[in-house]
Amino acid sequence: MPRGTYYFPDGFLWGTATAAHQVEGRNQNNTWYAWEQEEGRIAEGHQSGLACDWWGGRWREDFDRAAKTGQNAHRLSIAWSRIQPAPDRWDESALDRYREMLIGLRERKLIPMVTLHHFSEPLWVAEMGGWENEDVPELFGRFVEKAVDALMPYCDLWVTINEPNVFAFSAYVDGVFPPGKKDLKVALIVLQNLVRAHARAYHIIHDRQPQARVGIAAHYRGFKPATWLPPDRWIANVFHTLFNDLFPRTLHDGVFNTIYKRYRIPEAAGTQDFLGLNYYTSDLVRFDLLAPSKVFAHRTYPEDALLSESGFIAHQPSGMMACVKWGGQYGLPLIVTENGVEDSDDTLRPRYILEHLHALWQIMNGNYRVEGYFHWSLVDNFEWERGWTQRFGLWGLDVETQARIRRPSADMFAEICRKNGISTAIVEKYAPEALQVLFP
Ligand code: FCB
16 A cells, blocks of 8 residues: 655645534524524424524634644634614624634634625515515625625635525525525526625625635535436536536626526626635436426435435535536636535544545646635534534534534544645544545
């Protein structure tokens, strides 16, 4: 067996990603809090509650954990609902709190990346029709002005919208995120308004902070046809085009092309300084005429795939390479803004991380410029409609006591960050089952 180290480029960003509603706790003025109060919306009736109690100050100990384990960056989000609790009211104390958090990151030598929209809005926005309402991009712009004015001394790396495709699909097609609609046409309207909101935010940030780097965190899901049959190939391609490609392509050329219809959004053209990539897994797709509510697709995981604890994610590291290849076509620097697996006893996570980073390393050597990797997530947090049933943290969380439980993956990730690479010894120590993949 050969021995060695897969090194990443100097200055590579190593961090974890989090989102306001998932970690802050007591976030009661937004769409997700209201959703949690409705019966049957969240698995096992779970609620975000205190979450990881970051609003109560426990971000300090978690940032310490990140810094002490060799990370040099952190991606978090700020909550619009806290900063603008009502249309005519700004909460300066919320901005102070976020300012303190960003200073806290800087003091620990963690480069902040701030997301401006990560799946939740203020209730007053929902009351006016949420992202279906074409006035919302402008209102979002006002929030961005306020937030960026306050926080730009501490941050110049911004994600405008997290996973617009997952958000629109889950909230307006699958109906599992608020407002729980099931209408593809509405989802396409929402996506166009999100494009406008992104474009507005991009220009607002650059007007104030010319050196800023602004992008989105795009969720890429692999869609492979289940067979060679043309209908399966066609539907897999439709999913790739509409789910993965539509949003970033519109930000590239200013044309929102739904295959059947094209809408021009010229202000969106060229509004990305980098492309953030969230990659978790890939599907096999079969055309299914009897499933109009599932957009005529039957999606499964390969029978032999290793599955995460609840079956939510299939371990398919080759999809990471496909993801980077796809993202690379836009000619922008790339940053992996999320990647991870739910695994409360940490049996799959070490292998999952190693094989995904190995895939990333391989494709980067094909001359793709990837500047960093943010693991989802630092500590177990509230997983949306799946509540606390899924555990994505390098540290576990006891929701009752707020105790953090260090998983072996935290130590492994620390060794990788410190070495800026993956050595044979790391693989032997944490996931010998991956040796055959990394060091055959
Ligand atoms: C992504 C979300 C993130 C988290 C992970 C597991 O789709 O962006 O908030 O829930 O999935």
